[in-house]
Amino acid sequence: MLAPQVNRVVVLGGGTAGFLCALALRKTLPQLDVVVVRSTKMGVIGVGEGTIVSVVHFLHNFLGLDSQAFHAAVEPSLKLGIRYLWGDRPFFHYTFTPQLTGRPEGLTLATGYYCDEDLEFADMGSALMASDKACLRGPGGAPMLGGGFAYHLENRKFVEHLESLADTASLTKIDDIVQDVERDEHGVKSLVLSSGQRVEGDLFIDCSGFRSELLGRTLGAERVDFSDALLCDKAVVGGWARTDESYHPFTTAETMDAGWAWRIEHDDLINRGYVFSSAFLAPEEAEAELRRKNPKIGETRVVPFPAGVYRETWRDNVIAIGNSAGFVEPLEATAIGMICDGVLNVVRALESSGCRPMPAQRRHYNQMIFKNWTIIRDFLAMHYKFNTRLNTPFWRAAREDVSLGDIAPLCDYYREVGPDFSLLGTDLKRDFFGAEGYLAMLVGQRVPFAREVDVSAKERAAWDAHRRSLALRARDGMGVRECCEWLRSRGLPQVVRGQGALGWA
Numbered sequence: 417m418l419a420p421q422v423n424r425v426v427v428l429g430g431g432t433a434g435f436l437c438a439l440a441l442r443k444t445l446p447q448l449d450v451v452v453v454r455s456t457k458m459g460v461i462g463v464g465e466g467t468i469v470s471v472v473h474f475l476h477n478f479l480g481l482d483s484q485a486f487h488a489a490v491e492p493s494l495k496l497g498i499r500y501l502w503g504d505r506p507f508f509h510y511t512f513t514p515q516l517t518g519r520p521e522g523l524t525l526a527t528g529y530y531c532d533e534d535l536e537f538a539d540m541g542s543a544l545m546a547s548d549k550a551c552l553r554g555p556g557g558a559p560m561l562g563g564g565f566a567y568h569l570e571n572r573k574f575v576e577h578l579e580s581l582a583d584t585a586s587l588t589k590i591d592d593i594v595q596d597v598e599r600d601e602h603g604v605k606s607l608v609l610s611s612g613q614r615v616e617g618d619l620f621i622d623c624s625g626f627r628s629e630l631l632g633r634t635l636g637a638e639r640v641d642f643s644d645a646l647l648c649d650k651a652v653v654g655g656w657a658r659t660d661e662s663y664h665p666f667t668t669a670e671t672m673d674a675g676w677a678w679r680i681e682h683d684d685l686i687n688r689g690y691v692f693s694s695a696f697l698a699p700e701e702a703e704a705e706l707r708r709k710n711p712k713i714g715e716t717r718v719v720p721f722p723a724g725v726y727r728e729t730w731r732d733n734v735i736a737i738g739n740s741a742g743f744v745e746p747l748e749a750t751a752i753g754m755i756c757d758g759v760l761n762v763v764r765a766l767e768s769s770g771c772r773p774m775p776a777q778r779r780h781y782n783q784m785i786f787k788n789w790t791i792i793r794d795f796l797a798m799h800y801k802f803n804t805r806l807n808t809p810f811w812r813a814a815r816e817d818v819s820l821g822d823i824a825p826l827c828d829y830y831r832e833v834g835p836d837f838s839l840l841g842t843d844l845k846r847d848f849f850g851a852e853g854y855l856a857m858l859v860g861q862r863v864p865f866a867r868e869v870d871v872s873a874k875e876r877a878a879w880d881a882h883r884r885s886l887a888l889r890a891r892d893g894m895g896v897r898e899c900c901e902w903l904r905s906r907g908l909p910q911v912v913r914g915q916g917a918l919g920w921a
């Protein structure tokens with residue numbers, strides 16, 4: 417059967433997902449007619465967002481966004497990882513660098529075996545985080561940024577910049593509300609707008625956020641609930657103008673009575689949000705707890721969210737990307753990374769089929785995207801299952817009831833062997849988080865393991881010397897503000913721009 421030719425793509429939604437998708441299609445398949453339909457009255461989600469490393473590569477290497485213009489307009493801050501106030505250590509770092517998969521000189525065991533007492537300064541990423549530095553200084557005072565960083569973005573500024581690029585790329589935009597959807601044998605035929613205008617297309621990308629206008633509401637696709645692994649269903653969000661607070665090069669994730677709270681860093685603003693389970697805490701109580709711990713917080717709002725995803729995010733001629741496809745809480749800040757992953761694979765399917773995507777490509781896309789969502793779900797479940805910091809009803813339920821899903825065997829392996837994942841490396845290569853991610857959370861939370869390991873005094877001394885030397889080098893690094901100012905006037909150094917994409921190359 418010959419698949420229908422795609423000549424005209426309609427993107428519904430003008431948030432991060434909609435504009436990233438439209439820009440990617442314009443760049444890679446300029447022969448396509450691309451239309452963005454969105455309602456400025458309905459607006460975008462508008463929260464402060466952390467990202468992962470692959471987003472940086474997507475923006476600058478794949479989309480080719482000019483990094484100086486991007487930094488000047490969006491003013492992202494740099495994120496080297498997450499500081500977890502979690503488990504029984506005062507805190508630990510999950511870095512974007514090989515903290516626990518690297519092997520420092522003079523050590524014979526996997527790094528995690530030396531981290532029983534202290535995980536700080538285990539690698540340069542962690543040392544920079546501990547010292548509140550964004551990077552080391554390079555020749556001529558340029559920031560020495562390797563590949564291991566991501567951004568903190570302010571959603572509205574980010575979307576405004578993407579929209580201005582869409583204008584430069586002469587993408588057609590329509591500002592109106594979709595009131596009805598007409599269907600035919602291929603799925604969706606046209607969007608009917610409140611003005612009465614009909615917008616027809618061959619392929620519809622549903623980036624309508626939580627409304628999921630096309631995939632969910634129109635096609636009635638099956639949604640898979642993730643609440644057996646992820647108990648939280650709401651966030652209370654707020655912030656305050658920065659005064660004398662340290663400008664951290666990381667997101668903070670802090671254990672709270674019935675969930676956890678993020679702290680995201682911006683130049684003039686500290687953004688905080690408490691992700692909680694309304695089965696354990698009423699929104700007013702969550703707000704009161706957040707305010708008690710953050711007395712400077714201003715106005716707050718409660719954002720409800722559904723934990724779950726559509727089993728098939730590409731159905732008929734509709735592909736959902738962004739919150740319209742699925743949502744898991746932002747504990748690892750993976751949503752924009754998943755948008756980039758979706759966009760990249762849609763582009764691949766169109767490119768490799770001459771814009772006539774075949775059913776086998778759709779099937780493969782659906783399997784791959786669903787698998788990635790479940791990998792994220794299970795990784796987050798591990799954060800809940802092993803966090804021993806608090807003994808509130810919520811955390812007791814999390815430890816007892818949360819299902820580890822497909823990563824239960826990996827956790828069992830760790831409980832026997834400990835933090836040496838060299839045998840699992842190949843299996844984990846295609847996993848979103850890789851060995852590094854699992855080890856950071858297992859070692860960080862000090863999950864006990866059976867293997868008894870003797871670390872000799874000589875090796876212990878080598879480990880301490882390694883950490884001391886990193887701490888000393890990091891101390892003279894560049895702070896976040898200084899580094900961001902440099903990037904806003906000169907853009908990213910070549911070394912970063914030229915690097916291959918991580919994860920999805």
Ligand SMILES: Cc1cc2nc3c(=O)[nH]c(=O)nc-3n(C[C@H](O)[C@H](O)[C@H](O)COP(=O)(O)OP(=O)(O)OC[C@H]3O[C@@H](n4cnc5c(N)ncnc54)[C@H](O)[C@@H]3O)c2cc1C
Nearest residue numbers: 429430431432433455461466594624625738739746751752
């Ligand atoms: C509390 C919270 C915290 C988050 N934190 C993070 C984080 O740290 N990191 C991260 O990566 N992600 C995070 N996310 C997710 C992130 O916000 C989204 O992945 C991202 O902003 C993409 O949103 P979107 O484009 O899918 O949807 P939206 O921004 O909601 O955009 C939807 C668009 O569709 C349009 N639209 C909808 N219906 C219609 C209609 N009928 N007619 C016309 N237009 C319509 C709207 O006008 C809008 O333009 C968080 C989400 C929440 C709720």
